[in-house]
Amino acid sequence: MSAVPSLRANIKAGELEVSQVSKSYGDATFRTEVVRNCSFKIERSKLTVMIGPSGCGKSTLIRLLAGFEKPTSGSITLNGQPVTGPGHDRLVLFQESALFPWMTTWDNILYGPRARGEVSRQTRELAEFLLNKVGLAQFRKKYPTQLSGGMQRRAELARAMINNPAVMILDEPFRGLDAMTKALMWEYYSALFEETRRTNFFVTTDIDEAIFLADRLLVMSNIPTQVRAVIEIDVPRPRTQLDLVENDRANEIKMQALSILHEEAMKSFSRGSKAAADFVEAYSKRVSKT
Amino acid sequence: MSAVVATAPQPRPRAAQSIWHHHLVRAVISIAVFLVLWELGARFKLPWVGQVPPPTVVFNTWLPLLQDPGYWYSWVQSSRRVLSGFIAAMIIGIPFGLAMATSRMFHDISFPVFEILRPIPPLAWVPAAIIFWPTQELSIGFVIFLGAIFTIMLNVLGGARSIDVRFFQAARSMGSSNWDIFRRIILPGVLPSIVVGCEVGIGITWNVVVAAEMISGGGGAIQSSAGGGLGFFIWNSYIGFSYPQIVVGMISIGIAGYISSAIIRKLGQTITPWARTR
Numbered sequence: 001m002s003a004v005p006s007l008r009a010n011i012k013a014g015e016l017e018v019s020q021v022s023k024s025y026g027d028a029t030f031r032t033e034v035v036r037n038c039s040f041k042i043e044r045s046k047l048t049v050m051i052g053p054s055g056c057g058k059s060t061l062i063r064l065l066a067g068f069e070k071p072t073s074g075s076i077t078l079n080g081q082p083v084t085g086p087g088h089d090r091l092v093l094f095q096e097s098a099l100f101p102w103m104t105t106w107d108n109i110l111y112g113p114r115a116r117g118e119v120s121r122q123t124r125e126l127a128e129f130l131l132n133k134v135g136l137a138q139f140r141k142k143y144p145t146q147l148s149g150g151m152q153r154r155a156e157l158a159r160a161m162i163n164n165p166a167v168m169i170l171d172e173p174f175r176g177l178d179a180m181t182k183a184l185m186w187e188y189y190s191a192l193f194e195e196t197r198r199t200n201f202f203v204t205t206d207i208d209e210a211i212f213l214a215d216r217l218l219v220m221s222n223i224p225t226q227v228r229a230v231i232e233i234d235v236p237r238p239r240t241q242l243d244l245v246e247n248d249r250a251n252e253i254k255m256q257a258l259s260i261l262h263e264e265a266m267k268s269f270s271r272g273s274k275a276a277a278d279f280v281e282a283y284s285k286r287v288s289k290t
Numbered sequence: 291m292s293a294v295v296a297t298a299p300q301p302r303p304r305a306a307q308s309i310w311h312h313h314l315v316r317a318v319i320s321i322a323v324f325l326v327l328w329e330l331g332a333r334f335k336l337p338w339v340g341q342v343p344p345p346t347v348v349f350n351t352w353l354p355l356l357q358d359p360g361y362w363y364s365w366v367q368s369s370r371r372v373l374s375g376f377i378a379a380m381i382i383g384i385p386f387g388l389a390m391a392t393s394r395m396f397h398d399i400s401f402p403v404f405e406i407l408r409p410i411p412p413l414a415w416v417p418a419a420i421i422f423w424p425t426q427e428l429s430i431g432f433v434i435f436l437g438a439i440f441t442i443m444l445n446v447l448g449g450a451r452s453i454d455v456r457f458f459q460a461a462r463s464m465g466s467s468n469w470d471i472f473r474r475i476i477l478p479g480v481l482p483s484i485v486v487g488c489e490v491g492i493g494i495t496w497n498v499v500v501a502a503e504m505i506s507g508g509g510g511a512i513q514s515s516a517g518g519g520l521g522f523f524i525w526n527s528y529i530g531f532s533y534p535q536i537v538v539g540m541i542s543i544g545i546a547g548y549i550s551s552a553i554i555r556k557l558g559q560t561i562t563p564w565a566r567t568r
Contacts, residue, residue, distance in 0.1 A: 067458050086463040098456040100476035102564045112464035115474075143564040163464055 013199040014079050014089065014166025016042040016146040021074030022224075023060055034060045036224035037074070042167060045197040048189070049210045051257065052220030053265040058203045059095075061225065062171050065201070066092045078166060084186075088112055093173045097152040099144040105155050105228060106131070106140040112163040123162070130158040150181040157192070167199045174209065183241060186212050194237055207257055211250055212239055219260050222267040228260050322429035343534040348541070351534035367519035369546065371427070372495045373500065375434025379491060384484060387446025392476065404443070411464045412437045412498040430502040445490070449483020450476055482565045483538035485558030489551050496547035500524055520546065 021022075023035040034057040042048045052058050063069045064076060067085040076083040078090065099108050109130060113123045131137050134154035136147075145154055153173055160168055174182045190213055193200055204210050210217055217231040235243055235250050243250055319374050329346060331339030342349075355361040378478030390397040412433050419429040453476065461471050518526070527535035559566055 066459070066463060068462075075355070086459065088463060088465045091463055094456045094460065098454065098460050100457060100460075100475070100478075102481070102562070109476075115461065115466040115470050116466050145564065239329070 010164060011198050012164070012166055013045040013197060015044040015199065016083075016090070016167050016201065017077045017080075018042075018061075018065070019075055019077075021061075021064065021071045021076060023057075023064060024072050025071070033224040035064070035071070036226055037075075038226050040218055040227045040230070042199060042201045043216065044199055046215040047193050047200045047213055048200060048216045048218060049202045049204060049214035050218045050220060051204055051207060051210045052225065052263065053222055053261060054205050055223065056220050056225050056264070058220065059171060061091060062169055062203060065167075066090055088116070088163040089166040091163055091168055093153075093156050093158040093160060093168070093170040095172045095175050097144060097149075097156060099152055099156055099159065101144050104141050104143055105136055105147070108144070108155060109159045109162055111159060126162055127158075130162055133160045143260055148181075149177045150185055153177070153185060154188070159187070161196075165198070167201060170200065170202045172204055173202075174204075177261035178186055182209075187241075189213070191238065206253055207261070208244055210245070211235070211254055212241070212244055212256070217253070217257060219257050222264040228264065229257070231257060332544065340416040343537055347532045348537045352538045353530075355535075355538060361523070364518065364520045364523045364544065365542065368499055368503065368521060368543075371430050371434055371519060372492070372499060372546075372550070375431045375502075376438050376488075376492055376495050378431065378435045378496075379438035379442055380488065382435075383442035383487075384446055387443040388450060388476070388480065390447050391450030391480070392472070404440075406458075408440045413501040416501055425427070433502040434495045434498055437494045441491040442484070443493060445483045445487025446480055449480040449487075452483075453479040481563050482558075485554070485565075486560060489554045492550045492554055493547050496543055496550065498525075499543065 016040070019039045021035055021038045022033065024031050024033045026032050038061070050058055050061070060069075064071050065083070067083050067087060067090065083090070100111065103111065106127070109127050110119065112129075113119050132139055134157060136151060136155055136158070139147060139151060139155075144155070147155060156173075174185050177185060186209060186214070193213075202210075202213055211233060214233045217229075217233055218227050219229040219231065220226070221228045231253055233250075233253055235247055235253075244254075245251075325345045328339065328342070329344045330336075332342055332344030332347075334340075379475075386400075390400060415433055415436055419432045423429040423432055457475050457479065458471060461475050466474070499519065500521035503519040503525070520539055524536055524539035524543075527533075528541060
């Protein structure tokens with residue numbers, strides 16, 4: 001084997017399967033069901049994007065997939081093996097940065113191998129390679145607060161990738177970035193995905209982001225969350241920002257997804273408010289007239 | 291509503307601006323203005339300030355004291371007591387706070403007792419301290435220790451509690467053991483709060499030093515009237531009707547507290563380099 005690390009080397013892409021999963025919080029008197037009988041598959045070597053109205057339970061699903069919490073019923077399996085707790089085969093990139101503020105970029109990237117006592121010359125070389133790959137070689141000795149938002153996300157990608165997870169789980173990772181940086185991160189991240197073909201699961205509320213990135217799009221319902229639709233996004237890769245505007249297929253998918261999302265967002269909007277419910281009813285009458 | 295007119299700040303000559311913007315210059319001016327107002331207030335017998343000796347008189351009392359080894363010995367005495375009480379508070383307070391933050395059980399058992407003891411002012415502990423401890427020095431050290439420990443402990447507990455849960459989740463996902471999480475997440479995560487706790491805590495130890503040194507009741511080893519520490523120095527000056535000396539003692543404690551906090555702050559900055567960039 002060559003000593004030069006590569007992104008393709010040793011990638012063992014996994015497949016996550018969620019079947020009949022429900023998750024409730026609270027006790028018998030005040031119970032909230034966040035996820036109900038939810039089933040879907042995160043296919044091997046694909047970029048699956050989950051989109052849903054805000055507060056629909058996407059973050060709960062992520063905590064279940066990562067193993068931070070256990071489902072009330074149903075099962076989650078990785079390559080057929082049940083998920084029982086957190087593990088470095090499923091790594092999560094959180095909303096906003098979860099880089100350790102007290103560690104430099106370099107120490108953050110090497111966190112996983114050090115935690116498992118796996119630091120060798122090879123892991124150091126891999127860390128070096130990833131540091132260059134995310135363009136932060138000159139920032140190795142900087143602390144996270146000294147990095148820009150985009151740099152922090154890239155450092156976090158490198159920190160996850162060095163552990164060679166079977167599935168990468170990203171929870172609205174580009175939220176809070178400015179529009180320019182966000183668009184650059186989309187391109188950067190999808191190029192990275194195309195290069196590695198690692199199984200990726202990406203959660204977002206941004207339809208443009210979803211269509212730009214996804215192989216498969218899971219459109220989620222309002223709470224208690226379920227899959228409303230699965231859309232295969234057959235727009236060829238690599239994609240450009242222009243595709244989002246000009247590609248007919250991309251626009252068709254966007255319309256399709258938006259109409260479902262709109263319906264679901266209306267439901268969550270009207271929950272618990274008479275005035276909002278009246279508005280939704282009036283709105284639906286107006287739509288049916290046209 | 292008043293109309294708000296946004297105007298660009300007037301460009302000023304660079305030299306004048308840079309001098310005024312230097313924080314040391316501001317500090318010197320602020321102290322100078324304070325001294326002038328004090329002097330005027332004392333000279334013209336304004337209410338309240340009129341009873342206080344003016345700074346010139348205080349300064350004239352201070353000058354000969356600067357050559358008196360007894361005065362400096364008071365500094366050494368007080369600093370030694372503050373330092374030992376404070377170090378004891380750190381040695382016990384930091385692990386205690388960490389244990390409360392990491393173990394629910396330990397927290398539930400110790401917190402009620404801690405919360406009952408916490409509001410008792412260190413001054414109220416003085417008689418008990420004299421009875422409990424075999425030597426005078428231990429009694430003084432104990433009162434100073436009580437002044438600092440609760441602040442340090444509470445800061446450690448609060449700091450550990452406020453560590454982002456995602457850090458634990460990320461660390462756990464990447465394969466960290468409990469010990470690893472304690473060493474590489476909790477400890478560094480709580481370090482800035484330890485620094486803040488110590489900075490506030492050492493200020494409090496100087497606050498209680500007067501009360502603590504009243505226990506000493508005299509010069510201790512050196513029989514000079516100023517040998518019992520800065521707190522005793524003040525008390526003794528009061529007994530001897532030497533009002534300018536009281537003020538000298540007060541300012542000395544103020545300066546000592548300022549220096550201690552500054553040292554802790556500097557040390558804190560070097561051990562938490564990441565917090566500086568915020």
